[in-house]
Structure formats: C-alpha cells, structure tokens
Amino acid sequence: MKKTALITGATSGIGRATAHVFANHGINLILCGRRQNRLDDIKKTLSKQTSVHTLNFDVRNRSETLKAIASIPEDFKTIDILINNAGNAHGLDPIQDGDLDDWDAMMDINVKGLLYVSKAIIPGMTKRNSGHIINIGSSAGKEVYPRGNVYCASKHAVLAITEGMRIDLNPFGIKVSAINPGLVETEFSEVRFKGGPEADNVYKGYKALQAEDIADIIYFTISRPEHVNLADVLVFPTAQANSVTIKKTH
Ligand code: NDP
Ligand code: 8X3
Secondary structure, eight states, X not given: XXXXXXXXXXXXXXXXXXXXXXHHTTOEEEEEESOHHHHHHHHHHHTTTSOEEEEEOOTTOHXXXXXXXXXXXXXXXXXXXXXXXXXXXXXXXXXXXXXXXXXXXXXXXXXXXXXXXXXXXXXXXXXXXXXXXXXXXXXXXXXXXXXXXXXXXXXXXXXXXXXXXXXXXXXXXXXXXXXXXXXXXXXXXXXXXXXXXXXGGTTOSSOXXXXXXXXXXXXXXXXSOTTOOOOEEEEOOTTBSSSSOBOOOO
16 A cells, blocks of 8 residues: 655755655655745656645645645545655844844744644544654754754754654554754755855865755655654764764865
8 A cells, every 4th residue: 555645845955855765665745835836846757656746835824734734635635654844944143133034934934834734634643543753853953053043942842842742642653753964955054044155155065964865764764664663863964073063174
C-alpha cells in the first residue's frame, strides 16, 4: 500500500528536496507552499513518478490553513507522514534592534503555523492509530547564538512541541521526530537577509549541508521499521562544530 506524505515548504530547499526523494520511493505527495508557479513546476516533474496534489496557503493564516487541508481530495486524505518544514529566519539583529515584523513572522510561521497544520492532520492519525510527524527544528533549537534570539526561540519551541507531541501521541502509536540541521545551503539566508549581500557569505569557505543531505535523513527516518523512532537528530556539516565554530578552508 502506497503511503501519502504532506510536506509544508515544498517549494524550496529542504522541503523540495524531500519531495524529490519521497517521489523516488513512490510516496504520494501533498506539496504545500505559497509560490504557485513553483508548486506547478514541481507537480509537473514529480507526477511522472507518483501522485501529487498541491495546496497553496500561508501557514500564518489559520483559517486558510485549515480550509486548504480540509479540501484535500479523498485519494490523498489518508496522510501517513507529515513533514512540518515551512519556516525561515527573518533578520539577524541584536535583541535591542530587532524588528517586530520579523519577530511576528518567525513566531507565526515557525511555531504557530506548525501547530495549525498539525492540528488539522493529527485527528486522522489518532483515528487510525498510526502516523509519523517530522518537525524540522534546527541546531538553533538546541543552542542560542549571538543575534539569533527570536529565531532560536522559535526553534526551541519547535523542539518543545515535538517532545510534547511525542508524549501525547504515544498512546496512538504515532511516531514524532525532530530533525535539527545546522547550516544548510538553501534560500534560507536570502530570506533571512531579505536578499541583501550578507547572504552571499554564509556558505562560503566550507562545504555546507545541502538540502538533499537532509532529505536523505528524513527518508531514512520515515523508513525505519515500525518499532524504531529516531526521536531527535542533530546534523551539522563536518566543518561546523556548533553555531559559531566553523572551520573555513577556502
Ligand atoms: P527555504 O527558504 O529554502 O524554504 C523555506 C520554505 O518554507 C519554502 O518552501 C517556503 O515556501 C516555505 N514557507 C516560508 N514561509 C511560509 C509561509 N508563511 N507559509 C507557507 N510556507 C512558507 O529554507 P530551508 O529549506 O532551509 O528551510 C526549511 C526549514 O528548515 C525551515 O523550518 C528552517 O528553519 C529549517 N532549517 C534550515 C536550516 C538552514 O540552514 N537552511 C538549518 C536548520 C533548519 P513559499 O515561500 O512558497 O511559501
Ligand atoms: C538554520 C541554521 O545556524 O543559520 O536553522 O540558524 S542557523
């Protein structure tokens, strides 16, 4: 029986790479994001390998999120795997200079958006007594770094929510995992620095993780035997020892 996965933030980076890996393994896909042209392109490509349904909604918008998920067609309604991946950092400023809109964006998307999506999907999983939820946290959810303040707080919250989910969903046999990457070369820094030049240097001088590296780990996590749950995975590029210790060679 083919499984179905819903991936938020599937239009870029880790989410898009995960969609490709899942398609290679014949998993049915519900791909979410706000950029319709990208959703269309990905659907066109991956439909050659598996069934794909796309949903365009902003995870910040509670009613839009619940409505979009309620609209999922019958063929895709049994969601076995939820990848809560949509999210970004917005800004990198000392707390005293932080921008309120950036703070709202990070808390609303990374934390509340993850909760809205989960709220809509969990009832199907508890009813069936099965499912796997993977929350994409971050090394920033384990360690606060200078000027990371609110982004780090949002990812600490993702870890706390993950642990809470794992306890509460334990009676239903639902797996809950957190995958926590360090530096991954995606559009993440373009978003964080709003397209500014600072983004150009973030992944220079060392080999950062690639989105495909995380996608492989996500597939490994969802493909373990029934009795095995990778509860919490921290993954750095080899050049990175923690949030601030990065060995640059070029
Ligand atoms: P990208 O910027 O490449 O991708 C972010 C994705 O999130 C996009 O598909 C975007 O889609 C979606 N998204 C952003 N805001 C919203 C929103 N309001 N509503 C719906 N979807 C949204 O970054 P990454 O792939 O790197 O990031 C994915 C996850 O990985 C994030 O949670 C991030 O915090 C986490 N992470 C990233 C690391 C890194 O170094 N890159 C390291 C550790 C964790 P669209 O714009 O189409 O809506
Ligand atoms: C992304 C990794 O170090 O840029 O979560 O915050 S970092």
